[in-house]
Amino acid sequence: MPVSRRRFLGGGLAAAAVAVTGTPLLAGCASDKKTSAAANAAVKLPTYTRYGGVKPDLPGTDVVLDGFLKYPASPVKAIAEIPGDGKPITFMTNIPGAIPPAVDKNQFWQELNKRLGSELQISMASNDEYDDKFATRVAGGDLPDIMNIPPSTPQIPGLLKAKATDLTEHLSGDAVNKYPFLANIPTIYWKGCVFNGAIYGVPVPRGMSRTSLPLYRTDLLAAKGIKNPAPKSFEEFFDICKEMTAAKDNRWSWTRVPTSYIRMMLGLPNNWKEEGGKFTSVYEADGNEDALEASRKMVAAGVINPDTFSAKAAARKQWFNGGTAAFDYDSTVAWNQYYSDNTAGDAFGVDMLDVPGFTSGAGKVWMGAALNNVTAFNKSSKHSVETLLKVANWMAAPFGTEEYLFRKYGVVGRHYNLVGTDPVPTKTGIVETGIGLQYIADSALALYWAGKPDVPQKQHAIESKIADRMVYDASYGLYSETSSKKWGQLTGVLTDLENQIVQGKKPVSDWAPAVKTFLSSGGEKIRGELQDAFTAAGGK
Structure with missing residues (x-):
């Protein structure tokens, strides 16, 4: 699962507000959360x-961003x-x-x-x-x-x-x-x-x-004879990863384990799914064990830089820019940043991979978080x-x-x-x-890179290709007090277990009992609060 670029506050901000007001932050809000949700919807x-x-x-469209091949010659003083x-x-x-x-x-x-x-x-x-x-x-x-x-x-x-x-x-x-x-x-x-x-x-x-998919170095893949990669399943994707790995030469396919990408192949929810008023978290959805097993296979095959579990984000970006990794899981914002930070010269090129279904067909794509x-x-x-x-x-x-x-x-x-x-x-x-x-x-971001019209063309092309397969987070715009307080703590435990599993230190079978603990420790309460808010808001 992708994590927020900011770590969870761990209650520090809530404690700070208590120091100011003598009451929890939520004091002063409608005590009836259903009433508050209905008022928000109105x-x-x-x-x-x-x-x-x-x-x-x-x-662009309501989903696809506008693209520009060059900056207008006479900018409008608006x-x-x-x-x-x-x-x-x-x-x-x-x-x-x-x-x-x-x-x-x-x-x-x-x-x-x-x-x-x-x-x-x-x-x-x-x-x-x-x-x-x-x-x-x-x-x-x-x-x-x-x-x-x-x-x-x-x-x-x-x-x-x-x-x-x-x-x-x-x-x-x-x-x-x-x-x-x-x-x-x-x-x-x-x-x-x-x-x-x-x-x-x-x-x-x-x-x-902020929608994230595999970014790949077109120049590195082309050097291996791979142009316009379009794997049709996880296995075909895995084959490309193995082809792009040469550990003896200090080159690996990936900067990190692309478990979120594999979850998309399997059609798992984007954080929370709503169906008939019932909410399901990505962690409890069917397919997690398959995603973890596939991720474990990738680590075992050596296609992931072995330092990824201790490295910081800045180091992973350096691997991609420096050519010691061919793939990174990130967004259009990072795509542009890679060009800004490029140290590989004019040959450097980046593109984004679509999502195949795990065994066949087309996978789903998680829409990026609505707000920064x-x-x-x-x-x-x-x-x-x-x-x-x-x-x-x-x-x-x-x-x-x-x-x-x-x-x-x-x-x-x-x-x-x-x-x-x-x-x-x-x-x-x-x-x-x-x-x-x-x-x-x-x-809203415009697709553009100064002097490189091929960049917005590639970005517009992949966005147009995935636009009708976007999966949205059903919890967006709904407030859960328990999630506000405990989500980072609860999901942090699962992320730690996920890392242990993909490294082969714990079995995939440990996932199911961990999810039960997640639900009993607050996940079930979060679900209930989201469902109540959704119902109170008239199902929107």
């Missing part, structure tokens, strides 16, 4: 109005009004890469402040440290104007009700049209921002861009709600606009150079622009 979500100012070269109010605005966020230079040494940040019309003061932490830092700020009652709140935050309804501004009257239905680039965010993403019968945040959308984070506004902020929404709207200007070009690439000549109409980042640009603006608000 909220009129923002009306989706697709922005038509930029025409994609590769048009926002005339400066969004800020002249006063400093504070923001707290995680940073996925290295912490960038401070504002006094960062010309991109300085130019951003001019364009916003307010100084954006950003408190940053690495991905690994963010949860603890956020919990500390909650406990100290020292929250910024704009908050990046992970969807995995324990007891999130209570936190939002206690600390965040209710945005319903500003965003519900056609009211969102005042902020056209927030209106350009598809409705499905707003569903994850509704708590306590109100809209409490702005979504940072992901979905298809919910952006909430501190109800104690001295800024007007309208100002903070204008800032978010500015941050959400989509691909092809002048605002997007600056936000993602900076200033021409310093942060990027133009090759034709394409902005190609400089080393300075990569360092200075990584200040986390995408976590205030963002448009």
Whole structure:
């Protein structure tokens, strides 16, 4: 199973809120969870109005992302009004890469402040440290104007009700049209921002861009005479993996064990499945034992880098970039990042593998998590709600606009150079622009890579191929208090067992009793809470 890029808080945030309020985070929410779920379902979500100012070269759909072969020659200046109010605005966020230079040494940040019309003061932490830092700020009652709140935050309804501004009257239905680039965010993403019968945040959308499948090095496979691989079963896939492994030469097929991919071959649920009002978790579904046995076979055959069980994500990415692994399980976001980090020269190429059925036919594909984070506004902020929404709207200007070009690439000549109409980042640009603006608000990802039109073409092709086989997480938009508190702990035990099984240290037969323990320790209660919420919401 894929795990969140942020580790589970282990109750730290909940404990922090108790220190502030003297009560659990959920206090202040509707005590009747069925009533709360019904109230959430009754909220009129923002009306989706697709922005038509930029025409994609590769048009998308409700599922497939828009693709662009080059950046438009004359980017649209989409926002005339400066969004800020002249006063400093504070923001707290995680940073996925290295912490960038401070504002006094960062010309991109300085130019951003001019364009916003307010100084954006950003408190940053690495991905690994963010949860603890956020919990500390909650406990100290020292929250910024704009908050990046992970969807995995324990007891999130209570936190939002206690600390965040209710945005319903500003965003519900056609009211969102005042902020056209927030209106350009598809409705499905707003569903994850509704708590306590109100809209409490702005979504940072992901979905298809976070859908993970095997990424593979086209250059390495081509060197073995394998072009356009399309295995029709697990066994054919396994044969390719064996072909791409040469352990004596320090080359393995995989950076890690692709158990999630094998689960998709077997048609297992994406986290939770709903059928007739009954919820089933991926862990208890039929086919897990087959997936674990197939994964064990791959480890035993030596096609997985043997250091994978102790290595961190950064090391695995280096294996893929460096050519010691031909496959990695990741998303479109990582696909682009691999090109950014490429150390193999012009021959370097990446593509994505489709999912076959385990024995024949076509497999299912798990849709990526809908949200990266919910952006909430501190109800104690001295800024007007309208100002903070204008800032978010500015941050959400989509691909092809002048605002997007600056936000993602900076200033021409310093942060990027133009090759034709394409902005190609400089080393300075990569360092200075990584200040986390995408976590205030963002448009849906556009498929694009500067100077390499074949990249969005490949990405658009695989998305179009899998679009009608996507499997969605039925728990999205439904709140379970038990899951909020215990999901990371419960699933962590199963993940540890999974690792033991695939390494051959424990038998596959240990899985079934472990799932029974998972259910009795909280999984069954989570199921019941999700079912109650689903029913109360009218089955939606």
